Amino acid sequence: MIQRPVILLLLMVVWVGCGEDEPEKVKPKEIIWGKDNAKMALIPAGSFEMGDHLDNMADALPLHTVELDAFYMDIHEVTVRKFKEFVRETGYEYNRWDDVAKYSPTNEHPVIYVTWDDATAYAKWVGKRLPTEAEWEFAARGGLIGKEFSWGDDESAARDYANYGDTKGKDKWHGCAPVGSLKPNEYGLYDMAGNAWEWCADWYGQYSRSPSRNPQGPSTEHYEQPACGLPQRPQSGGYRLQPRFSLCVRIR
Numbered sequence: 001m002i003q004r005p006v007i008l009l010l011l012m013v014v015w016v017g018c019g020e021d022e023p024e025k026v027k028p029k030e031i032i033w034g035k036d037n038a039k040m041a042l043i044p045a046g047s048f049e050m051g052d053h054l055d056n057m058a059d060a061l062p063l064h065t066v067e068l069d070a071f072y073m074d075i076h077e078v079t080v081r082k083f084k085e086f087v088r089e090t091g092y093e094y095n096r097w098d099d100v101a102k103y104s105p106t107n108e109h110p111v112i113y114v115t116w117d118d119a120t121a122y123a124k125w126v127g128k129r130l131p132t133e134a135e136w137e138f139a140a141r142g143g144l145i146g147k148e149f150s151w152g153d154d155e156s157a158a159r160d161y162a163n164y165g166d167t168k169g170k171d172k173w174h175g176c177a178p179v180g181s182l183k184p185n186e187y188g189l190y191d192m193a194g195n196a197w198e199w200c201a202d203w204y205g206q207y208s209r210s211p212s213r214n215p216q217g218p219s220t221e222h223y224e225q226p227a228c229g230l231p232q233r234p235q236s237g238g239y240r241l242q243p244r245f246s247l248c249v250r251i252r
Contacts, residue, residue: 028042035125035126036126038074039075040074040075041188042070043070043135044143047067048065049064049145050063050066050137066138066212067212068213068214071131073131074128075180075190077195077198083114086121096113103175106178109176110179114199120201131200131201132216136198136200139192141185150189161182161184162247201217
C-alpha cells in the first residue's frame with residue numbers, strides 16, 4: 001500500500017470481558033461507553049476467511065481462516081466534536097484544524113488528518129483501543145461470508161452505504177459526510193466503506209506469518225511491505241475521493 005496524503009480517522013474497540021463467575025452471561029448487543037457517550041455494537045466471536053479471493057490482490061493473500069474473540073466497536077467514526085473535547089481536556093498538541101475544516105466542516109463530521117499516534121492517544125484517553133486489522137475486516141463484513149463489500153456484492157447499492165468519488169444517489173457530499181449519514185452494515189456499523197481511511201492498531205505485514213487466532217500483526221522487526229518498503233499501519237475502508245475499488249472489505 002502506497003502512503004496517501006489524505007484523510008485518516010479513527011474508530012475504536014474494547015474487548016468483551018467474560019468473568020469466570022459468569023461465563024454464560026449474555027452480552028448486550030449495544031452499549032453506551034461512559035467516557036465519550038459513544039454507542040458501541042457487539043461484534044460476536046467467530047471465524048472468517050480473511051483476505052482476497054475475488055481479485056487476487058497480492059497484499060491480501062493468502063486467503064486464510066482467522067478466529068476472533070468477541071469485542072465491542074464504535075458504530076460511528078470519531079467526530080470532530082469528540083476529538084476537540086479530547087484536545088481541550090488533555091492539552092494534546094494538534095494543529096490540523098484548518099485542514100480538517102476543508103473536508104469535515106461541522107462537529108458531526110468525522111475527525112480527519114489524524115496520525116496513528118493521534119489516534120492511539122485519543123483511544124487511551126477514552127479507555128479504548130484501535131481495532132486490529134483482522135478485527136476491522138471481520139466487523140466490516142458484518143457477518144456476511146465471502147462478499148466483496150460490507151453490504152454484499154451488489155455494486156449498484158454502493159451509494160446507499162458509502163460516500164466516495166463524485167456525488168450520486170444518496171451520496172451528496174463533496175467532502176466527508178457527517179457520521180451515520182448512510183446505511184450501516186449488518187452489525188450496525190456505519191461508514192465501513194468510503195468517507196475516510198480508518199486506522200488499525202497493528203503493523204502492516206504479510207498474511208503468511210499471521211497466527212490464526214486473534215492476530216495482532218507483526219512486530220516492526222518482522223515488518224515487510226514490498227509496495228513501498230516503509231513501515232506502515234494498516235488503513236482500511238477507503239476514503240471520499242477514491243474509486244469504487246477502495247470500498248472492498250479486504251483493501252489495505
